[in-house]
Amino acid sequence: MLARLLIVVFLGAAGISHAEVGGDAENGERLFRQCSGCHQVGEGATDRIGPHLNNIFDRPAGAAEDFRYSSGFQRAASGGLVWTYDTLDDFIENPRRLVSNTRMSFRGLSDQKDRDDLLAYLRQFSASPGNIPEAAPTAVAVDHEVAPEVLAIIGDPAYGEYLSGECTSCHQPSGATEGIPSITNWPADDFVVVMHAYKEGVRAHPVMQMMAGRLSNEEIAALAAYFESIE
Amino acid sequence: MTFNRRTFLGSAAVTAGLLAAPMVRAQGKPRVVVIGGGAGGATAARYIAKDSQGAIDVTLVEPTRTYYTCFFSNLYLGGFRDMQSLGHSYGTLAAEYGINVVHDWAVGVDRDAKTVTLAGGSSLPYDRLILSPGIDFVDGAVEGWDLSSQNAMPHAYKGGSQTELLKAQIMAMPQGGTYAMVAPPNPYRCPPGPYERISMVAHTLKEVNPTAKILIADPKENFSKQPLFEEGWSDNYTGMIERIGPDFGGANVAVDPLAMTLSIDGDVNNVDVCNVIPAMKAGRIAEIAGITEGNWAPVNAADMSSKMDENIHVLGDAAAQGDMPKSGFSANSQAKVCANAVRGALTGSTVFPARFANTCWSLIDTNDGVKVGATYEATAEKIAKVDGFVSQTGESDDLRAATYQESIGWYDGIIADMFG
Structure with a gap:
């Protein structure tokens, strides 16, 4: 009981997480179809209109080699943006919120479940991704859209x-x-x-x-x- | 402090009503005279003229026709800017904003008659006077140095010819020679300024005179952004810079401008350049106006009005206001609060609550920029700090380069905000 309490306190202190855990990767694969016009992921994926998304977890923003990023992305990258579960979740919800002038023309996924599913799918293509929130029994989804x-x-x-x-x-x-x-x-x-x-x-x-x-x-x-x- | 807009607008309307009633004028437009055309004065003049749309007659008194900013002058010493890029004229303020720009020295203030006397002999009447005269130096602050020594031992703490003189002296140093700085005691203009200057001088010497030494006599235990500067000096200018703090006599200095010596705690050093930055006080006109207490002019935080005279406002370095550092950014921020309050008092326009901010960028080496900043609000007692941040040691090269690029953007931004 004490151990469990400590875990909860620790997770609370670390600020994890607005995103629900354990999304449905199969549904994520279906959702990825709206991304695949520009992004590839998986074996043999290359940069297309957007950069490939292999090993996107824990990758600093704007770090895909040879991809020419927008000035907005370069600015976000120099500010230290790193792709974690939380930052990806924010970005997919509303790209402009995190990166001004991004060329990524995508209105965003407003549904938290959809984002969790999509991220569960993308996670499979990152080697031992860190910073994935463990299930916290008290986690409450926070709506990051402006009310x-x-x-x-x-x-x-x-x-x-x-x-x-x-x-x-x-x-x-x-x-x-x-x-x-x-x-x-x-x-x-x-x-x-x-x-x-x-x-x-x-x-x-x-x-x-x-x-x-x-x-x-x-x-x-x-x-x-x-x-x-x-x- | 958070404001509910509705209650705030209500209270502002009351204030404006109280202030506006007695300001019905028998003749002509209300007159504002601004003394000093730097970050405080030029900004205040421009905002009052711009926002009153001709309802207030604005006169700006500034002796120089081309204003050379003191901020970024260290980058000139480091070879990152030319002097021309630091010079700005008042043409747009006169032509586009209808400001009466008078190039003369203000030499007297008659607070009863509400007039300013100019060195040229003429007299300017005012309803509100805004003083933004920057700094002067405290007589006798450094033994052996007075203003007549400034050609042998420049302060270079006002932009322009002093900066050029210091650069020329640095370039003429013999190989392996010594550049010395006498750093000022608190409070003074631009807290990181002397240490950014050390960085920029070191950058230049590393290129043209790599065996040269830099010696700093400093009366202060600690200084602004100290860990950041010391990290940069250790990494980029290894073995070049020696700083002697108060523990080892850094506060006990004397200079001899003829012999070119600097004594620290009785120990005489022969030096090739001696950059003496003495203790500072408000620009002389504040003292002449009789609104100083000690070295500075105390002000009310809400509108930057003098605590000695409600018809005079003091901006920037000259003001004793509380927690804000003396910087061009601070002066620019204070000017906008002051302009809003002066306009409200003279025309009955809405007076919004005071809010202040400051950020100071410094360059340590090529593409190695750092910054410190804070927000402030007005309390009954002083300008009080709300929140702040400072760059960290060990930041990535990309972040430091971005910070430097940002500082260049800020320079262009504040210049546009001052001069239109």
Whole structure:
């Protein structure tokens, strides 16, 4: 009893995991058909429109040799993104949330069971993948999508303009992208999703985690409304 | 502190109402005079002019026509930037934002008459005065050094000709010669600045003068990003840099600019370059205005107003504000809070709550960038730190290179934010 309690406490402390465990690999193989137009996995898999996915678990993002990654992927990779069960789960749920400007044109799998199944399938092609969460009896699936009521907040552009002063110390309103990405003319929903990803620490950049960390839902909405509006 | 927007807007409306009522003016537009065209002053002038859309008359007083940033000047010493890339003019602020840019020295402030006197003799009336004068040096801070010594022993702690002089002296050092730095005591402009400078000087010497030595006399036990710099120095500039802290007399120094010697705790060193960065104080006009206490000008965190005069605001290095480091980023951040408050006071526009941020990037070697940053908010007592981060030792080359690229992006960003 004590041992079991300790395990539960340990898993809780390690932050594992929003993803359910033990997905259905057979169903995952069926789901992979929507990926296979661009990605290959298994024996003889090569890079096509997207990189091959053999040994994707524990591979740093953007690390497939000879594959030309988008600038968004290169940025995420230099920020230290590594593909684990959790990061893959986040990415498949909504690719833009984790990597801006990825060329991966995929709307995402919103169903946690589907993602677990797909990851169970992909896991088979990674050699002794680490960091796969053991079954934790207390694991509760956390919805990583931004709640609809948060997305529905109408931002106040005037407040957003004031708040934007914190952004324009680094990000240029002109849309210049050297060294620091542009944040103008984003669709407001994308802006909100990405800022919440920083706020929750899903995206890895320390400055952005800090800046987003103290923004309320209303403030993120106000910024999104402002940046969507400027020329 | 989190704000519920509805309650906040309610309270702001009350505040604006109270402040706006007495500001009905008999004649003309309200006038704001800004002294100092750096990260604080240029930003404040631009935001007030931009956001008031002509409702406020903005005058910016700055002696130089081309402003050379002190931030990134170390990269010039390291050969990563040319001087031209650090120079910026006020043309856009005048032409696009209607700011009256006056190239002159402010030499007097009459707080009762609310006027500023310029060296050229003219007088500028103001409703609100914003002082962003940067730093000056404390007289007698380093024995044997005063401002008349700055050509022999440059401080290079204001951008421009001093930086060029220091670079020329470094390039003229004899092979195997010694570059010495007298580091400043706290508080001072740009906490990692002296140590980034050491890194950049070492980078240059490693290329042109690899047997040269670097000697630092430092009155401080510890300094900003110390583990990161020491790791970089040990890895990239092995055996080149010696730092003498207060334990070994680093606070007990004297210089002789004629003999080119630096004495540390009585031990006389012959040096080839002596970069003296003395203790600092607020730019002189703050003292002339009578709003300093000790070396700095105390301010209220909510709007950067002087604790001595509600019609004067102080930005950047000159202000004693609490937890923020003295940096261009901090000054730029404070300027936007101040601009919002000044505009509210003069035109009744909505005053949003103060929020501040700072990030300081430093370059240790080629593509080896590090950073430290924090967010802040206003309390009744001071600007108080909320949250922060710092780069870690042992980071990957890719991350360090990305951090350096980010710093270049930041430079372009803040320049656009200051000068339009």
